[in-house]
Amino acid sequence: EVQLVESGGGLVQPGRSLKLSCLASGFTFSNYGMNWIRQAPGKGLEWVASISSSSSYIYYADTVKGRFTISRDNAKNTLYLQMTSLRSEDTALYYCARQGALDYWGQGVMVTVSS
């Protein structure tokens, strides 16, 4: 069974940093591209970043480019999102999702940016 479990969220002050993790199981993680998608409270879905299976290709939404870094460790079956210079508008539920089709999603981890 494919499982994606996010962790690392919490309350953080504006301008600070936070690193999210997504632990994958039930499939060969190193064969799949991965994504981060977020959803602000009561709002729609926003694609944040993508990374290819071997980390050769990485893409970001304009809203996070230069502040967020997506990475992965295939030996640990884990996807990461390093978030720096956080803003109030980054407050959201962050999901990891598998490959370009976003065929499997985790349950999400909440990030709240507030002083």
Next chain:
Amino acid sequence: DIQMTQSPSLLSASVGDRVTLSCKASQNIYKYLNWYQQKLGEAPKLLIYYTNSLQTGIPSRFSGSGSGTDFTLTISSLQPEDVATYYCYQYNSGPTFGSGTKLEIK
């Protein structure tokens, strides 16, 4: 950036109705479009990929069609468990989601 416009934003229909949701892209995305269902408090679930391919385990009352800029998700016979928000998502270039259609039972 490619903009995705979903309509209507809110749809109320009766059990058994045939329901059609629309998604329009601001430029040609060929068939690189997926549909997701998000129930309250849950993560989104993939329903349809590449415009018209039904994801494994999804009931056959869901179907997708379209190409280029105009796409449709159809539920052939609405069921109570279909109450949710539905999102389209293009992955042709600079992935983007539509703003969603909230589907309610009348």
